[in-house]
Amino acid sequence: MKSRIETDGYGRKKVIDACMEPCAIERGMRIIGGKWTGSLIYHLKDGPVRFNDLNRMLGGATKKMIDQRLKELEARGMVLRTVINDRPIAVTYELTELGRSALDILEDLRLWSEKYDIR
Amino acid sequence: MKSRIETDGYGRKKVIDACMEPCAIERGMRIIGGKWTGSLIYHLKDGPVRFNDLNRMLGGATKKMIDQRLKELEARGMVLRTVINDRPIAVTYELTELGRSALDILEDLRLWSEKYDIR
DNA sequence: CCTTTAGGTATAAATAGTATACCTGTAATA
DNA sequence: TATTACAGGTATACTATTTATACCTAAAGG
Structure with missing residues (x-):
């Protein structure tokens, strides 16, 4: 991320060290900046929360979105999914250490x- | 953002203070978390940069995206667009105080x- | 019985982002 | 002089992501 531009004698500029493809900012944003992802992580900050509670906490997001985001975060090791009860199915989601590191x-x-x- | 859940005697939970529609995290993310927006702001941190230089700096983003994001940021008062030369057209973009506040x-x-x- | 809750999935429509080409005008290059 | 390159974008078509809405299975409550 040390890209800079130089100006030649004619006032023209050239990029010296363009950041190729996604740079660190962009890569980070694609994780915690995805739609609803930041809110999701933030709402898990105080401990395990159940799926439908997350759904209610994030007014506006659909279950599908929440489900998808949680799966992405789980796949990245930022969130842990635990089935706390079968039969009357019950699941909680909580942050891992990596997940907490984004708080x-x-x-x-x-x-x-x-x-x-x-706004 | 003080939403929490309470558990009743039967182990059921209810959300006490759900954040209605986009909460602060979500609103913020929609500004600086939009695709390419964060990178764009970050690359303007050292002063004015010209359109095509931004284009080269953000390998991967199209001119259309850059144009659109810059216009959004300008509309929000985070970026200032200045035509520094007509005829051989030349334009620079730079951060405003508000823009800098996100750095x-x-x-x-x-x-x-x-x-x-x-990654 | 009928409704509600849990934790999701299915489908279709709307919105956002990408790839590619192109435009106007100036200036340097062959 | 013809050609190409650069500036700062715009136009078009296409793909991917997000949203809205409905639905599913199983258990419990009224």
């Missing part, structure tokens, strides 16, 4: 968003 | 992304 960024984002009244 | 979050995201080798 600081999300908290800062929340503060920023509130401070500048982002 | 800390992006820098943390970059560090996180690199630390945990997010």
Whole structure:
């Protein structure tokens, strides 16, 4: 991410070290910036939450989205899915250490968003 | 964002303070988390950059995307577009104070992304 | 019985992003 | 002089992601 531009004598510029394909910012955003992903992680910050509770917490997201996002996060090792009860099926989702490691960024984002009244 | 769940005597849970529609995290993400938006802001951190240079810096994004994102950011007052030369047309984009205010979050995201080798 | 809850899945429609080509005008190159 | 290259975009068509809505199985409550 050290790309910069140089200007020649004619005022023209050239990129010296363009970041090829997704750079770190972009890669990070594709994980926690996916639609609903940040909210999902943030709502798991206080411990295990059940599927339908997450669904209710994230007003606006459909079950399909929540399901998909949780599966992505699980596949990345950021979230752990546990079946706590069969028969009356019951499942909880919770953050792993890796999942927790993203919380600081999300908290800062929340503060920023509130401070500048982002809508 | 103080939603929580309570458990009744039968082990059932209910959401007490669901965040209605997009909460602060989600609203923030929709600004700086849009595809390419974070990278775009980050690449403007050292001062004005011209359109085609941004295009080259963000390998992978099309001009259309860059154009669209810059227009969104401009509309939100995070980026300033300046025509520095007519005839041989030349335009630069730079961050406003509001735009700069997002840089800390992006820098943390970059560090996180690199630390945990997010791909 | 009928409805509600849990944890999802199926289908279709709407929205967002990508690839590719092209436009106007200036300037350097062959 | 003809050709090509660059600036800053726009147009078109296509693909992928997200949304809305309905539905499924099983258990429990009224």
